[in-house]
Amino acid sequence: MNAELAIDAVDLTRRFGAFxxxxxxxxxxxxxxxFGFLGANGAGKTTAIRMLTGLLAPSSGGATVxxxxxxxxxxxxxxxxxxxxxxxxxxxxxxVRENITLYGGIYDLSSRDIxxxxxxxxxxLGLEHAAxxxxxxxxxxxxxxxxxxxxxxHEPRVxxxxxxxxxxxxxxxxxxxxxxxxxxxxGTTVLVTTHYMDEAEYCDRISIMVAGRIxxxxxxxxxxxxxxxxxIDDVFVRLARPVAS
Amino acid sequence: xxxxxxxxxKEVYHILRDRRTLVVIVALPVLQVIIFGYAIRTDVxxxxxxxxxxxxxxxxxxxxxxFGAARVFETVAVVPRVEQLETLFRRSTAQGAVVFExxxxxxxxxxxxxxxxxxxxxxxxxxxxxxAAYANAVVQGYEQETMPPSTAVRIVxxxxxxxxxxxxxxNLFVPGLMAFVLTIISSLMTAISLTREKETGTMEAxxxxxxxxxxxILGKVAPYLxxxxxxxxxxxxxxxxxxxxxxxxxxxxxxxEGLLFILVSLSLGILISARTSxxxxxxxxxxxxxxxxxxxxxxxxxxxxxxxxxxxxxxxxVPARWFVLVARSIMLKGVGLSYLWxxxxxxxxxxxxxxxxxxxxxxxxxxx
Numbered sequence: 155m156n157a158e159l160a161i162d163a164v165d166l167t168r169r170f171g172a173f174x175x176x177x178x179x180x181x182x183x184x185x186x187x188x189f190g191f192l193g194a195n196g197a198g199k200t201t202a203i204r205m206l207t208g209l210l211a212p213s214s215g216g217a218t219v220x221x222x223x224x225x226x227x228x229x230x231x232x233x234x235x236x237x238x239x240x241x242x243x244x245x246x247x248x249x250v251r252e253n254i255t256l257y258g259g260i261y262d263l264s265s266r267d268i269x270x271x272x273x274x275x276x277x278x279l280g281l282e283h284a285a286x287x288x289x290x291x292x293x294x295x296x297x298x299x300x301x302x303x304x305x306x307x308h309e310p311r312v313x314x315x316x317x318x319x320x321x322x323x324x325x326x327x328x329x330x331x332x333x334x335x336x337x338x339x340x341g342t343t344v345l346v347t348t349h350y351m352d353e354a355e356y357c358d359r360i361s362i363m364v365a366g367r368i369x370x371x372x373x374x375x376x377x378x379x380x381x382x383x384x385x386i387d388d389v390f391v392r393l394a395r396p397v398a399s
Numbered sequence: 400x401x402x403x404x405x406x407x408x409k410e411v412y413h414i415l416r417d418r419r420t421l422v423v424i425v426a427l428p429v430l431q432v433i434i435f436g437y438a439i440r441t442d443v444x445x446x447x448x449x450x451x452x453x454x455x456x457x458x459x460x461x462x463x464x465x466f467g468a469a470r471v472f473e474t475v476a477v478v479p480r481v482e483q484l485e486t487l488f489r490r491s492t493a494q495g496a497v498v499f500e501x502x503x504x505x506x507x508x509x510x511x512x513x514x515x516x517x518x519x520x521x522x523x524x525x526x527x528x529x530x531a532a533y534a535n536a537v538v539q540g541y542e543q544e545t546m547p548p549s550t551a552v553r554i555v556x557x558x559x560x561x562x563x564x565x566x567x568x569x570n571l572f573v574p575g576l577m578a579f580v581l582t583i584i585s586s587l588m589t590a591i592s593l594t595r596e597k598e599t600g601t602m603e604a605x606x607x608x609x610x611x612x613x614x615x616i617l618g619k620v621a622p623y624l625x626x627x628x629x630x631x632x633x634x635x636x637x638x639x640x641x642x643x644x645x646x647x648x649x650x651x652x653x654x655x656e657g658l659l660f661i662l663v664s665l666s667l668g669i670l671i672s673a674r675t676s677x678x679x680x681x682x683x684x685x686x687x688x689x690x691x692x693x694x695x696x697x698x699x700x701x702x703x704x705x706x707x708x709x710x711x712x713x714x715x716x717v718p719a720r721w722f723v724l725v726a727r728s729i730m731l732k733g734v735g736l737s738y739l740w741x742x743x744x745x746x747x748x749x750x751x752x753x754x755x756x757x758x759x760x761x762x763x764x765x766x767x
Contacts, residue, residue: 237607241600259405
């Protein structure tokens with residue numbers, strides 16, 4: 155498979171009994187791209203991400219992530235990806251520094267690497283003063299940014315963000331997207347799901363899932379032209395409506 | 400290895416920072432054993448005894464002295480007339496009474512049957528009959544030691560009950576209780592701590608990481624094993640100091656077996672949490688899955704030998720059944736591993752099976 159492709163899914167399918175959650179999706183994401191993964195609730199986004207991150211085995215079809223086959227090489231996939239879920243992935247009863255150290259250890263970083271990267275990360279986030287505070291004590295917006303930084307701690311080639319900005323104020327969302335661009339500029343591929351359509355416009359390319367299939371895919375501009383819509387919001391509603399009724 | 404160490408450290412922080420839970424985990428077993436121990440005990444202690452002695456003489460004084468020496472009784476009053484007992488009983492000043500006939504020593508010396516009345520407060524029938532039995536035993540003890548065995552019984556107590564050595568009940572109950580409280584608390588610890596990670600979402604972060612399922616499970620079990628060990632040590636100490644249960648066998652062996660039993664219970668908790676997704680359900684599962692079988696089928700309260708065979712068959716898979724056997728044998732009989740290798744092996748196999756099953760359950764979770 156193409157080495158330039160960070161994610162290459164071919165006919166990826168997942169069935170739960172009689173229900174097909176993800177129905178033969180084929181798409182690819184280039185290295186360094188910010189790829190928006192859109193869809194209504196229950197459209198199959200989360201199932202697709204769970205397969206790509208090795209949490210769930212595909213029923214048929216397959217994919218490579220960071221060049222590794224997700225079925226045969228799940229362990230190597232896991233080393234090369236980062237993940238941040240819509241739910242909070244840091245331990246609230248550990249301090250900021252302890253959380254970073256924990257995840258650094260889990261990804262087999264050396265103590266020196268952990269120390270250096272912790273220092274840099276805290277500086278970048280402006281969180282030096284809070285390094286030894288419990289995570290539960292710092293504001294939600296900062297926690298999300300911290301969680302994202304921790305997901306990037308081991309310098310993964312692909313990072314999956316599952317609704318990273320839900321429940322965050324607009325200013326923090328903006329800062330969050332700056333961090334995403336920064337990561338992408340550094341060569342990290344970003345696959346992000348979101349419910350905010352304005353965020354979809356920030357992506358290099360997006361795909362919109364409808365009932366387990368990819369209903370549309372392309373750059374935001376392409377999609378707007380294709381559906382002669384004003385905004386991605388319109389595209390989304392037009393795609394989702396026939397299924398909803 | 401670095402990853403596992405980090406994971407262990409994190410779990411230790413969780414435990415140490417949740418002080419309230421830690422205190423509960425360590426103190427609860429100790430407290431529960433006290434509460435249950437006293438609730439279940441059929442023994443009586445410090446029974447308030449009144450003595451009616453119309454004409455004190457050498458024999459009545461000697462018998463009175465015996466009552467005074469018995470740990471069960473506390474003489475609260477010595478009065479000359481039976482009528483005076485009424486108030487003492489009404490006010491609950493006395494729970495039992497011993498009434499001597501007048502001219503006690505004299506009648507005995509002349510070989511006449513001599514009456515002695517034992518009265519017990521029967522508001523609590525159980526306690527009452529036990530008090531009577533104890534009092535009777537004190538009198539019999541006096542007779543046996545001071546009179547030649549050939550003499551016909553001449554003191555005639557009017558409560559005729561055989562001495563029932565129920566004082567041993569705590570010896571039987573405490574090892575069972577240890578199993579009971581330890582299994583509940585241990586399975587709860589892992590079940591709750593794992594489902595908490597599922598609820599907060601940190602479990603997903605661990606699952607997408609390169610950590611293997613066995614590492615995640617070891618990272619959970621090992622720290623709680625240490626906490627559980629503290630509970631085991633505390634409960635053993637308590638059995639010894641508070642309930643005076645003898646420890647006739649090896650303390651080391653008992654601690655090791657306790658640790659093994661804790662491991663089985665912790666693994667059970669993990670298996671339960673692998674099948675549930677909320678702390679509440681996990682808590683219910685752990686309670687129901689350990690409390691009822693342990694209470695009913697471990698031989699802790701109801702002897703296994705007297706159960707019908709289907710229940711006996713089920714009891715084989717109840718871990719506590721084996722630990723109760725082991726604990727009782729070590730504490731009361733003082734036997735060693737040469738007699739206990741079989742139940743110990745059963746516990747070991749259970750631990751391995753449960754740990755394998757929970758690791759497997761993690762894999763299954765990955766496959767949805």
